[in-house]
Amino acid sequence: MPESPLAPFLQDLASFPADRWSTSPEDKKHYGLDWTLPGTPNPCAILFPRNKEEVCEFVRLAGRHQIAIVPSGGRTGLSGGACALNGEAVLSLTRMNHIGPVDLISRTVYVEAGAVTEAVHEATHPYGLTWPVDFASKGSSTVGGNIATNAGGINVIKHGNTRHWVLGLEVVLASGELLKLNGKLEKNNCGPDLKELFIGSEGILGIIVGAELKLAPLSREKQTVLLGVNDLSSVTRIFRAGRTSGAAFSGFEFFTQSCMDIVLQFRSEPFPLEKKAPWYLMVEWEGDGAWFEPVMEDPGFVDGRMAQSTEEAKLLWSFRERIAESVSLKANPNKNDISVAVDQVPLFLETFGERLPARFPRLEYFLYGHLGDGNLHLNTLPKEGFSDEEFRRCLVELNQAVAEITRDFHGSISGEHGVGLIKKPYLHYSLGKTEIELIGKLKSVFDPRGILNPGKVIDAQAPTS
Numbered sequence: 001m002p003e004s005p006l007a008p009f010l011q012d013l014a015s016f017p018a019d020r021w022s023t024s025p026e027d028k029k030h031y032g033l034d035w036t037l038p039g040t041p042n043p044c045a046i047l048f049p050r051n052k053e054e055v056c057e058f059v060r061l062a063g064r065h066q067i068a069i070v071p072s073g074g075r076t077g078l079s080g081g082a083c084a085l086n087g088e089a090v091l092s093l094t095r096m097n098h099i100g101p102v103d104l105i106s107r108t109v110y111v112e113a114g115a116v117t118e119a120v121h122e123a124t125h126p127y128g129l130t131w132p133v134d135f136a137s138k139g140s141s142t143v144g145g146n147i148a149t150n151a152g153g154i155n156v157i158k159h160g161n162t163r164h165w166v167l168g169l170e171v172v173l174a175s176g177e178l179l180k181l182n183g184k185l186e187k188n189n190c191g192p193d194l195k196e197l198f199i200g201s202e203g204i205l206g207i208i209v210g211a212e213l214k215l216a217p218l219s220r221e222k223q224t225v226l227l228g229v230n231d232l233s234s235v236t237r238i239f240r241a242g243r244t245s246g247a248a249f250s251g252f253e254f255f256t257q258s259c260m261d262i263v264l265q266f267r268s269e270p271f272p273l274e275k276k277a278p279w280y281l282m283v284e285w286e287g288d289g290a291w292f293e294p295v296m297e298d299p300g301f302v303d304g305r306m307a308q309s310t311e312e313a314k315l316l317w318s319f320r321e322r323i324a325e326s327v328s329l330k331a332n333p334n335k336n337d338i339s340v341a342v343d344q345v346p347l348f349l350e351t352f353g354e355r356l357p358a359r360f361p362r363l364e365y366f367l368y369g370h371l372g373d374g375n376l377h378l379n380t381l382p383k384e385g386f387s388d389e390e391f392r393r394c395l396v397e398l399n400q401a402v403a404e405i406t407r408d409f410h411g412s413i414s415g416e417h418g419v420g421l422i423k424k425p426y427l428h429y430s431l432g433k434t435e436i437e438l439i440g441k442l443k444s445v446f447d448p449r450g451i452l453n454p455g456k457v458i459d460a461q462a463p464t465s
Helices: 006-013 025-031 052-064 117-127 143-148 194-198 232-243 257-265 293-297 310-321 323-330 342-359 388-408 424-429 433-446
Strands: 045-047 069-072 089-092 099-103 108-112 166-172 178-181 207-214 222-229 248-256 279-286 301-306 334-339 363-370 375-382
Touching (some): 006 045, 052 069, 052 089, 052 207, 099 117, 108 117, 117 143, 222 232, 222 310, 232 248, 232 279, 232 293, 248 257, 248 310, 257 323, 257 363, 279 310, 293 301, 310 323, 323 363, 342 363, 342 388, 388 424
Parallel strands (some): 045 089
Antiparallel strands (some): 099 108, 108 207, 166 178, 166 207, 334 375
């Protein structure tokens, strides 16, 4: 019987400083999962490099012993992409969190992959600049993870996804070689842009260790309003009025009363409006409010509150941003992260409302998302009396039903969370057979031994010598 590669791998790890790796049960449990909790964590070791050179050394060592590696950042992912369930070594980049000086001429900043998203905001805001990637988990998510999943968030309607704000990348390949791609160049037409392959690749092609981020001017004058409306028709009318007005929106979000109720259940602040409503819109824009004046005359308008200060705007936004956290505080939800063309959102929401609750009446639905970019989030929990086992069986049918509706709208089963382990069974609803095969071929080129985040996005391929 051939010797297991684990023992000699762990023996060689001992040559690294003791604070660079761990096999303690506590660390394995902590670093072996992300927020999705899809199974029991089972990493063989946790690696804590302090710089790019150590990442290269760890990857070369893992390759020699055929030990798989799971790259890990803030572990705020919602698709199981950072989970180690099969004896992999978790490579945590959290100690590589350096943020370089802000380049005011190029409007860029170099950061290591473990830098926390919010820390980048704090480092750039004093210069009147920002990295315009923003979402509820910004206080714990890391830049490397943001890039590896091409994260979206609340500002996509204005700024686009993460890939729009990455000029250069530093990536460690499965061979242990360090690639430096594009640097601070705004223009570079020397063939295909390899950098773009790694953005959104979820660590299956290489490990992102550093990035040159492009910065945008901070918005100076924003109007922020929370609206309550009676029905989906009102949501549609207000959204269309806003989109066709020419107003410069930086956020156009929606959520339902069930989302508001669960947020209120887990926070001390009172309900922010005078009247409750079935639907809510969280809207932010720059400039005057000419587009907004007719909104209060809409027949479905129930109530609204315009922020009078930055602090009040943060308070109103918190009711939208705490939805996912609040649902998870109640129980471990099933999450769907769907994207459709923006003009199809109203009909898509209508189709959801017609098909899902009637077919799955024993589920509690929390529907919210980014109306302005077509990205919708559906969280579901079992109603009282619905056992965990029944819930799990039901989810198989529910997730397939959601994927089928998404396919019918030519949408994506992963708008911003990535594919990971959780969405992999449904990838064929959004990508064709040839597309999936091409991803597999790319994986084989960049990672012929199959050691980088195997089993994520696509099925693990047989390693080559």
